[in-house]
Amino acid sequence: MMRLISILILACAAFLFAEPKLSVAVTLAPYAKIVQEIAGENADVVTLVPPNANPHLFEPKPNTLRAFSKASLYLSDGSGLDKAWRPRFMGVNKNVRIVDISQGVSWMKGEAHEHAHHDAHEEEHHAHKHVHEHAHEHGEELDPHIWNSPRMAIVIASNVCSALVELDAVHAGVYRTNLEKFSKRLSDLDVKFTEATKALSEDRRTFIVFHPSYGYLARDYGLKQIAVEMHGKEPKPRDMQKLVHIAKEHQVKTVFVQPQFSRRAAESLSREIQAKIVSIDPLAFDFEQELQKFISAISEGSK
Numbered sequence: 001m002m003r004l005i006s007i008l009i010l011a012c013a014a015f016l017f018a019e020p021k022l023s024v025a026v027t028l029a030p031y032a033k034i035v036q037e038i039a040g041e042n043a044d045v046v047t048l049v050p051p052n053a054n055p056h057l058f059e060p061k062p063n064t065l066r067a068f069s070k071a072s073l074y075l076s077d078g079s080g081l082d083k084a085w086r087p088r089f090m091g092v093n094k095n096v097r098i099v100d101i102s103q104g105v106s107w108m109k110g111e112a113h114e115h116a117h118h119d120a121h122e123e124e125h126h127a128h129k130h131v132h133e134h135a136h137e138h139g140e141e142l143d144p145h146i147w148n149s150p151r152m153a154i155v156i157a158s159n160v161c162s163a164l165v166e167l168d169a170v171h172a173g174v175y176r177t178n179l180e181k182f183s184k185r186l187s188d189l190d191v192k193f194t195e196a197t198k199a200l201s202e203d204r205r206t207f208i209v210f211h212p213s214y215g216y217l218a219r220d221y222g223l224k225q226i227a228v229e230m231h232g233k234e235p236k237p238r239d240m241q242k243l244v245h246i247a248k249e250h251q252v253k254t255v256f257v258q259p260q261f262s263r264r265a266a267e268s269l270s271r272e273i274q275a276k277i278v279s280i281d282p283l284a285f286d287f288e289q290e291l292q293k294f295i296s297a298i299s300e301g302s303k
């Protein structure tokens with residue numbers, strides 16, 4: 001009997017001393033991927049915006065709020081994208097440590113947004129207006145799509161590693177080794193992008209995309225991004241005429257469409273300029289794979 005009791009006590013002790021996993025919250029799926037690459041088995045990741053939602057028009061889901069309430073670390077992307085919904089999350093978790101993972105990122109200004117006052121009848125625009133009003137209160141709006149450039153992703157990954165090391169020094173070695181491996185992969189992607197874009201002639205460097213998710217990629221590799229979307233909305237016929245003109249002038253061969261956004265305008269544009277439609281997910285968990293797809297499409301289209 002004593003023996004059984006001592007076995008039970010030992011079993012309980014083992015259970016009690018098993019390290020609980022860290023719970024780390026991030027805004028978007030690509031950041032979840034970065035955390036997972038670096039933390040490995042040591043963290044569970046809570047993604048606040050589901051992969052198929054438009055982060056610009058986002059409402060927190062109850063199950064995400066519940067998961068966030070247990071998070072010990074919140075890695076904010078520092079873009080201000082989370083301003084509208086951040087108070088709701090903070091309301092359910094007073095103890096969460098907040099770290100900005102964009103230190104060292106060279107920011108770009110976002111595309112100028114008009115207030116959606118005249119479209120208040122649409123529920124969507126209500127949310128949109130809300131996001132942008134918040135952003136406007138704090139001065140100029142930043143382009144939040146930093147993860148879509150390998151060079152910026154390297155900076156972000158290094159910040160994620162520092163945040164994890166600070167919270168959980170016991171596993172510092174694991175985090176640093178994982179960072180090294182991951183950064184190497186991103187550097188390879190950087191080299192690939194640099195070489196692929198260098199090979200493009202000047203007049204083949206323009207691409208069209210519905211939502212402007214690739215501004216950093218364009219800046220860092222000498223490409224030019226043209227968005228179909230106008231201030232978060234479908235373009236008007238007049239805007240479409242302008243787009244057709246620009247696209248023809250730059251001999252655009254590829255139009256990117258994204259699952260979170262409307263395809264209609266992009267499809268009619270691509271028909272008119274006889275460009276190929278390529279589906280790309282700017283918010284995919286596996287953003288490395290999407291970037292590979294992007295660069296293949298750009299290189300193919302320019303042939």
Ligand SMILES: [Zn+2]
Pocket residue numbers: 056145211212213
């Ligand atoms: Zn966006």
